[in-house]
Amino acid sequence: MIRYARRLALGAACLLLVGCSSTTNGETVPGGTRAADPRASGSSEEPTTSGGKADPTARIKGVLSLKYKAGQHVKSPQRVAYDHTPPLGGPHDQLWAPCNGVVYKKAVRTENVVHSLEHGAVWLTYDPKKVKDADLATLVKKVDGQPYSVLSPYPGQPTAVSVQAWGRQVQVDGVDDPRIDQFITATRGNPDLAPEAGARCDEADPEAFSQDNPPPFDPTPPGPDAVPVGGGS
Structure with a gap:
């Protein structure tokens, strides 16, 4: 019973602070949220070319x-x-x-x-x-x-x-x-x-x-x- 109470207290403290880590598909993700894929719809990030500039074809489907x-x-x-x-x-x-x-x-x-x-x-x-x-x-x-x-x-x-x-x-x-x-x-x-x-x-x-x-x-x-x-x- 004492060990169980301790686990509950630790869990509550974790939620009150920044959130605990969870595992999704074998990957540990802080706060239980997977980082967004930069290629996903709505993202402002794009793959870059050898010159370091954004690849203008990155947003064209199927390239x-x-x-x-x-x-x-x-x-x-x-x-x-x-x-x-x-x-x-x-x-x-x-x-x-x-x-x-x-x-x-x-x-x-x-x-x-x-x-x-x-x-x-x-x-x-x-x-x-x-x-x-x-x-x-x-x-x-x-x-x-x-x-x-x-x-x-x-x-x-x-x-x-x-x-x-x-x-x-x-x-x-x-x-x-x-x-x-x-x-x-x-x-x-x-x-x-x-x-x-x-x-x-x-x-x-x-x-x-x-x-x-x-x-x-x-x-x-x-x-x-x-x-x-x-x-x-």
Whole structure:
């Protein structure tokens, strides 16, 4: 009885002061309240970029965020074994694809466009079997004539529309998804995301990559000689 009374007294004292610790899912939380997740709705905190600034894509639902080493170049026709479809970073061709509001009607060589991402471009891709006519026109309006923007079909991608910037990607099922515009605004030319933001995005070598007749997309899986995402020179 005396021990029981002592436990009651200690419990009351604990409540009168700052609250006792409790355990939730194996974690001890002061006062019995779990700390709020900074990614939860309504929080003012966001993940930060390498420059210490808030990541503007953190509040866009479904954004994939990865880190890639910059400046890793390959030379055509060398392939890269990218880790995502479409890719959002990694080794790339030494020559970028023109990306100042360019709309490619046919799928183009992936390795060149990834270099454009390094320069700060946003790459909109679509599955040509799912996006046609009026839907395609909606995407064209988002890119045509806009700096650091490029649009091309990407056969076999997992969703109707995918949007890539260096180290960031969001994939959606329709052209009217508001996340497309949100993502473009957050990433296009952003120096906190793209390693070489502001670098050239015009046509540099028409003989190697002509905007009007670009090297074609290769739909076959990369062979054993493909450069891994962690490779390049």
